[in-house]
Amino acid sequence: MVFRTLTSLMKLAAVLAVTAGLTACGGSGSSDYSYAYLQFYNASPNGSTVYMQDEDGDDLGSAQFGDTTSLISLDSGSTDLEFVRLDSDDEEVSLHEMTVKLKTGYKTLIVLSGDFDDPDWTEFQFKRESLDDHFRLFVTSVREDQSQYDFYMSENGDPFEAAYYLGTMTYGELNELEYWDPDDDSDDFDEDEYTIYITEPGETDVLLESTTLDFDYDTEYVLAVRDLSGALDDSDSMSVDAILNSTSVTNITDVDADAQYRIYNSTDYDVTVTFGGEDGVDDTVLTLSADELSDFSNISYGDYRITVESDDSDITSLNNKLVTLNQGESKAIMIDLAGSKFSANSFVESDLPQSYDKTVSFVNLSDDFDDIDFYLVRNDETIDTADYYKLNMEFEESGTLVLPEDYYEVIAVYEDDNDEQILLDRTELYGFTEDENYIVTLEPSADSTTGYEVNILY
Template sequence: MQSTFQFLLGKMKIHLALLMLLVLSGLTGCGGSDSTESDYSYAYLQFYNASPNGANVEVREVDGDSFGLAQFGDATSMFSLDDGELVLEFIRTDADDQEVFIDELTVNLKSGYKTVVIMSGDFSAPVFTAYSYERETLENHFRLFALSVVANNASYDLYMSESGDPFEAANFLGAVTTSDMLELTFWDSDEDSDDFDEGEYTIYLTEPGSDEVVFESQTLDFIYSTEYLITLRDVSGAIQEGLVVDTILNSSTVSSLTDVEADSQYRIYNSTNLEAELNVTFGGNTNEEDVSFTLAAGELSEFSAIRYGDYRVSVTDSSGAIAPLNNKLITLNQGESKAVLIYNADDKLGAATFVESGLPQAYDKTVNFINLASDVDDVDFYLVRHDETIDTAEYNVQNLEFAESASEVLPSDYYEVIAVYEDDNDEQVLLDRTALFGFNEEKNYIVTVEPADTPTGYEINVLY
């Protein structure tokens, strides 16, 4: 009797122990699942603008919240949302501050997944595509996705190497197309992870099936343990040809890489009112011949393509009446366009420079303003439309000192440009004003104020 009781008691203890083990296992499993879900428990949404002749585009929920704006080559911030179906609309704002509907797209958001909506193609009929991937918790590693958004639907073979290694040591990771987003596979995975090791890498692109490099990136430092999306896109703005590799993370900051062998360009403007022509010499870079030409007063040269590098500009007055400009350093980085503006200050030639915009100029105009009046500091420019005054003008640039430049993005429209400064009594003094001028061509505009033989002693020039 006692042995039977002990036997049953033993079996009960075994069953109880098994039951407790199952309960503990269940709790541990639930705890692990909750921990994983807590890392990325929302659905995530981001918009990227890859239309090379487009405008600044806003994305928002139909009859709902805005998810921000993005210019060409930029992205919105990433938003954390509930899962489910979401109807998005895309709009731009025209010159009359009226919203222009572009298109509508329905996306299905899923918890733990990030959805990237990309606008590509010609802006007259853009294509909106949603790509999604599941987010993962990563440590000292990153995942890499790639997509081509070039306007001609071109595909490229993508290679990658550790920074410093040549193309011969690079690893083929796949064909990047406009049809699908590709997740790339690391060639040197370890026991800890199959994902890429954090660090510095170089990206190479070739035509499909070719071993001739058409694009070699600058060093790209992958420092975050997260997912990266790289896109291959066209250039726009002042330079019209070439490729750029954008790196999209989980913020509105997009890193853009140009080809290490991409050409640069420059143009030079003679803002002086000297009767004699200026003799310009541009050169001094290794293995590049000096270029010499003349510019008459008020003349703007055409864009000149040149290899990237550090150059010097020397300018002389052919009459010899003005002190020359000697060896002004001009640095041109890959894929960069620079304006050089020659001025006369106190009978001595000088130069001011700035980088011209790489944004499309079809709808929104990136206009550079510069003060070339050496005896006037703190010049204010106002862009005044037909129904505005300088007090109500929506667009203006303030407090430009001599040789200082600034830019403003304007919707395509007609504007009267007015330049003023404040005297010692804080009263505004007019320097010059233009008639209504149409900023409506696909050009990179430059607006200057400079000395002239006018009633005020100054004039505004609009260059393009």
């Protein structure tokens, strides 16, 4: 099969809609493109949120790792761009400046990739076209080690043996792939369901196999193979981003990728946790002491039943609670008490880098309150002036904030029936400075003067 290499990239990428979870953002159908189009994609696995600004300092959008800005319509001509991040004082740190020549009817995609301390900034540009019941397909590699891969595609979930070799995913290039069965009226891909496969160059061992993907928009699809980061950081693993004309990027994981989990026992009791559910596979059993957080454990993806037991006869066991672990997903499972019965909740942990920005998950593990407020207060702030907070957290509810690396005092309060704020607990100034996924909990505590305690886990 023949492919065309562009040192220019993407088109009106509407979306990848997948039979297993891709989201659609709408396609192009217009025959006229009267503007120039600009988008930024952040593929640096150890960086921070990056902001794109024009020559006047106006904000053109921001992107975290594995994400893009929205598609921006601009007039043609040369435009000076600056890319910045925010430091712990919310001051801008300049990362890169560049001039791009925007052209009417063309899309320009700026890609940040590689090590964030010495990254690559790549500009791709290509002319947009009107498509009818067909789509175009572009692929690239943005892995930090600059690896190259072979790209295969099969029809409607056919196995690798029936897949077509279409070209390479090459670092710093965008390869446009040619359809193996063009129509009389178009050489482009038919809208349909396909499966993609990725291998090492010239090899037949499949490194990544997708679920069945539904390419049902008449637009251009851009697939970028990238590293994993955050809780899923694994130098041997990869996933694929579908870059869209929105701030939402669809991530495609290997159909057989493992999941991982870690468990926190917030109770005062030693517990035994049992994972079961796979036919023909022995249950996984863990023993956790009071207030113990386990290490991450890898496990096959699937639906599991979880049982939590203790030797204390006054506490009722938790039996057969469903926990779903999807491919390439990392979950935290929090064990607590609802009255005198064990309970558990889970949430997906972030796959964002933790080098500069810190992802913090908050969980209310006290069944006494349904409206806990968490404030992260720096040394020159109060809860009234704090920039970061999570409000109205119900029992076993979780929520997430992304913070700049800094020192924060964590304060937990609730409002009583008279709208008075009641302090439940506060920490000393704590440095959120490690490359970790943090979890902040509010829990009952017999050792606290208020009866409750804020804990910071990682």
